[in-house]
Amino acid sequence: MKKLLIASAILMAAPFAAQAGANFVEGDKIFGGDAELGATMTTGNTETTSVKARLDMKHELGNWENQYLLEALYKEDTGEVTGKRYYGLIQADYKFDEKSYTFVNGNHEIDPFTGFDSKSTVSAGYGHKFIDTGKTLFNIEVGPGFQYKRLDNESAAVAGYDTEDSWVAHGVVNYEQQITDSSKFKQMFVADYGDSLEGRSETSITANIIGALAMKFAVIVRYNSEPLDDKKSTDTETNMTLLYAF
Numbered sequence: 001m002k003k004l005l006i007a008s009a010i011l012m013a014a015p016f017a018a019q020a021g022a023n024f025v026e027g028d029k030i031f032g033g034d035a036e037l038g039a040t041m042t043t044g045n046t047e048t049t050s051v052k053a054r055l056d057m058k059h060e061l062g063n064w065e066n067q068y069l070l071e072a073l074y075k076e077d078t079g080e081v082t083g084k085r086y087y088g089l090i091q092a093d094y095k096f097d098e099k100s101y102t103f104v105n106g107n108h109e110i111d112p113f114t115g116f117d118s119k120s121t122v123s124a125g126y127g128h129k130f131i132d133t134g135k136t137l138f139n140i141e142v143g144p145g146f147q148y149k150r151l152d153n154e155s156a157a158v159a160g161y162d163t164e165d166s167w168v169a170h171g172v173v174n175y176e177q178q179i180t181d182s183s184k185f186k187q188m189f190v191a192d193y194g195d196s197l198e199g200r201s202e203t204s205i206t207a208n209i210i211g212a213l214a215m216k217f218a219v220i221v222r223y224n225s226e227p228l229d230d231k232k233s234t235d236t237e238t239n240m241t242l243l244y245a246f
Contacts, residue, residue: 033057033068036216038241049076050083052239065093065101073237085111093127101127103141114235115155115228121147121192123170135178145170147192155228168194182208196226206243214243 036054057068068090075083091105104124110117125143132139149164156162173189184206191199204218220237227233 030060031057032246034243034245036241036243038239047078049074051075052241054241063095065095067091067093067105083113085109085113099129099132101129103127103143112152114224115152115231117150117152119147119149121145121168121170123168123192125170127172137174137176139172139174141170141172141174143170144168145192147194151228158229164195166194168192179205196224198225199223212245214245216241216243 033056035056036052038050038052040048040050042048051072051074053072055068055070059066059068069088071085071087073083073085075081087107087109089105089107091103093101093103095101102125104122106122107120109119111119123143123145125141127139127141129137129139131137145168147164147166147168151159151162151164169192171189171191171193175187177185179185186202186204186206188202189199190201191197199222201221201223202218203220204216206214206216208214216239218237218239218241220239222235222237224231224233
């Protein structure tokens with residue numbers, strides 16, 4: 001944990017060091033985001049509950065663009081919890097110009113069904129928007145990071161240790177395309193490569209229903225090249241949610 005705090009301090013300082021020799025661009029403060037919610041509940045002979053919630057917010061101020069993301073997934077089948085995941089992310093981007101920026105982010109995930117009580121990652125690096133036309137966005141982020149994991153009691157007893165940590169190479173590839181005036185396609189890949197390769201792919205299509213209300217269909221794939229002994233390397237998640245933009 002001490003290594004994680006040291007790494008966090010080093011990586012968090014990166015954008016501020018970049019800002020030291022630059023001036024903020026005066027401009028309006030911009031804040032917005034979207035909230036998602038999807039739920040399924042059945043009673044009677046079959047009793048199931050499934051809830052997916054997500055809150056994604058962005059704040060722009062001068063050269064800074066900050067993102068705050070919260071996600072929650074909960075599944076229950078006949079009184080037994082079959083899925084539970086909580087995820088939070090904070091990212092700050094400092095823009096050098098319209099195309100280039102430096103970033104720093106930290107995220108924390110709780111997913112007991114992977115055999116880990118929690119996983120935390122901090123990273124910093126350089127980002128570049130290769131295409132940004134208003135209708136099409138393609139950007140890549142790369143940089144170093146540090147990852148810290150805590151095993152649950154059962155997995156720790158089998159493995160003989162209760163924590164894992166490693167430096168990682170962090171990368172993000174993001175593509176967004178406005179299909180029509182009321183629909184958008186997004187594809188994002190996130191990867192952390194250290195002692196193992198961990199990746200996340202999210203493919204989604206969003207279509208407006210009325211006003212700020214939209215329907216979103218998403219397929220999420222998570223991959224770990226070295227899962228714990230009794231776990232699978234790939235998890236998939238398919239969601240249909242309502243999205244409200246604000």
